[in-house]
Amino acid sequence: MREGAEGAGRLQRQPFRRLNLTDSAFSGIIGQQRAIEILWTILARNKVPHALLFTGIDGIGKGTTALAFGAALNCTGERPPCGRCRSCKKIEAGSHPDIHRVTPAKTGIKVDQIRDLCGSLSMKPYEARTRVVIMEDGQTMNPEAANAFLKVLEEPPDRTVMILTALQTTDLLPTVVSRCQQVRFRPIPERVLERYLHEKKGFSEKAAMVSALLAGGSVGRAIGEKDSLRMERRGWLLSELTSLSNRPLPVLFSLAERLSKEKSDLDEVFAIIRMWLRDLLICRYNPNRIKNRDWGREVRNAAKGFSQTRLLSDMAAVNQAQKEIIANANPRMVLEGLLLQLAGCGSFPRASGKAPG
Ligand SMILES: [Zn+2]
Structure with a gap:
């Protein structure tokens, strides 16, 4: 040079x-x-x-x-x-x-x-x-x-x-x-990351898609997420989300408890919930743009049960819950409130507006 x-x-x-x-x-x-x-x-x-x-x-x-x-x-x-x-x-x-x-x-x-x-x-x-x-x-x-x-x-x-x-x-x-x-340096676009993981890093098509989805634009994180455990956890969480409104309250509470135990994974839990809600919102206008492409059928089915207003208020609740946990609120109680709202049997944040815990 x-x-x-x-x-x-x-x-x-x-x-x-x-x-x-x-x-x-x-x-x-x-x-x-x-x-x-x-x-x-x-x-x-x-x-x-x-x-x-x-x-x-x-x-x-x-x-x-x-x-x-x-x-x-x-x-x-x-x-x-x-x-x-x-x-x-x-x-x-x-x-x-x-x-x-x-x-x-x-x-x-x-x-x-x-x-x-x-x-x-x-x-x-x-x-x-x-x-x-x-x-x-x-x-x-x-x-x-x-x-x-x-x-x-x-x-x-x-x-x-x-x-x-x-x-x-x-x-x-x-x-x-x-x-x-x-x-x-910008976060790497999902599709670019997905192609790279599949073509250069030996990820299967599905693993590349899911890892790119969860990595937030970081190739380092995507490669660290190759382990099947993370894929499994996302699958489990998505299947829970599809059936939240039919769950009895004790099941919702134990789900909140389970999610709250791994505090280090909570950012990813919130990211998965947020993407799910985003997909429900977007699929009726532009089904080709949903992010959870491997869950397309479930997204379309679930979307029928939600109004746009409801989905927007659910998304706001997810953001609020994440903020409260960052501010050191009790994760289990925050998640209980959030899951109640997502299941359609409560509102979050609570009327008092105070962070619990
Ligand atoms: Zn040289």
Whole structure:
């Protein structure tokens, strides 16, 4: 990329999207066309900022893209990162001496890690044209570490690019954010993710569909969800949802108790319920757009029993229930209230408007 200044003009005239992510170990980056275009423009103009900030949810390729960008900066092949030159191979193998990765310890990134980094950065790069520092999950820096990192950004070492990754800018010191050029990574569209899981990751068609549905746009999460347990749980929950209105109260209460036991899975439970209600709402107008495609017949049948007003108020109840649980309300009691509403035998939130628990 940096084959001399005379190359810059030529590179500028080349079409975008040439950052080579298909032939190399970086081919796992999907659905980030916009971010890749921005990075390619930076490379093509040969104006690489001292610090970049990649933001977006977990598991959408921020770290992999940072590594690919570092490889492209140092690649000697024709289509960077070529994946074949000495530099690319070392970076892919994790053995390049000038690529520094800082990843959070158990309790986040610590000031000692930043101090170690400063020690390395005080020396010249060993062999890289451009040394690359990748700080992952910058939002986990404690204030001491963040201030130490800010000092590095204020006096950036020569021939060095810092790439900070984080969930969102609001989790970082504003003074850190203002010193970085931000590149946003978007959640990956469901259909793109589904095709990728099926074609490249060996998921069956159905597993790819369900995993993409539950992953919220994160390829990392989708791959983590390959286990059949999650598929089974979704199937179980959907079948419960189809028959809620016929269930006696004690069954609803025990269902609430069961769901409340795994607090870490509750976000997914809410996501499944929300998608179910969305499908009931949408199927009468546009059945081709339902998300639970493997449950199409059940969705169409169930939709007959609900008015639009009722479905909208059920959806509002789901959102309210999730908010209350985030605010530390008693999950079992919140879920009891929610299931009563979804079964058509109660209203949520309760008239008092107070969070239970
Ligand atoms: Zn290369």
